[in-house]
Amino acid sequence: MSETAPSRDDELLKFVEQFAFVLVDAGMARMPARVFAYVLADDAEKYTANELAEGLQVSPAAISGAVRALVQGGLLAKEREPGSRADHYRIYDDDVWSHIMMQRLPLLSRYETILEHGIERIGPGQGANRLAETLDYIRFTREEFTQMQKRWQQRRAEKFGDGTTKRSEVGQQTDR
CATH class of the missing domain: 1.20.58 (Methane Monooxygenase Hydroxylase; Chain G, domain 1)
Structure with missing residues (x-):
């Protein structure tokens, strides 16, 4: 039986977990660390809470507190597009580090x-x-x-x- 190569999504999630672990060691809470690592590594420019939950394979409730902490910490920006009811999140500054x-x-x-x-x-x-x-x-x-x-x-x-x-x-x- 041949093994299939891991998908890009699988590799992305492995990286997110590894990088989040380093961020947690540096003092960041686990879920904000996972969200931040995901937003850094994924290709989209902005995300809804539901998109983050789907990408990280967690509940939207888990995302809520994480994005709030990241917005308050100045790492994510929260925006709302005209006519949309959903908030969108993006890296606060392109030069984030x-x-x-x-x-x-x-x-x-x-x-x-x-x-x-x-x-x-x-x-x-x-x-x-x-x-x-x-x-x-x-x-x-x-x-x-x-x-x-x-x-x-x-x-x-x-x-x-x-x-x-x-x-x-x-x-x-x-x-x-």
Whole structure:
């Protein structure tokens, strides 16, 4: 008896589960992680909750909370087409990973502020030295991240143009 090759849908769902597992390890809840991984990897530009449920082989109720969390987190955008009663969901920003990372910059600024206050209050000593080194690391990270974002935007423009590159073309453009 010969085995048939897995279908593209089977391979897509395997990838979704694997990537969702990594996102869960990074702190994302399981169902939002699955939805986000699916929307990233599938070919459609936007989805209804029913389409997501069908694609992930789950109930629409399971999708509801997941898309709400992803919209609130700025990863998905919710839209409604004129004349339609169904909400549609799409990746919030074509440059989604840059968007995700840029959301972290205010946190780095908060770290800097609290560390500066801690150094002032604690005064000289080993603890203040550790705080000063931590502050320097946070500042370095923020500065490097800002420069990295600029380099990424340049690289992205060179590799993907205006960001509308079709996913089927991406594998041909990436250097591995």
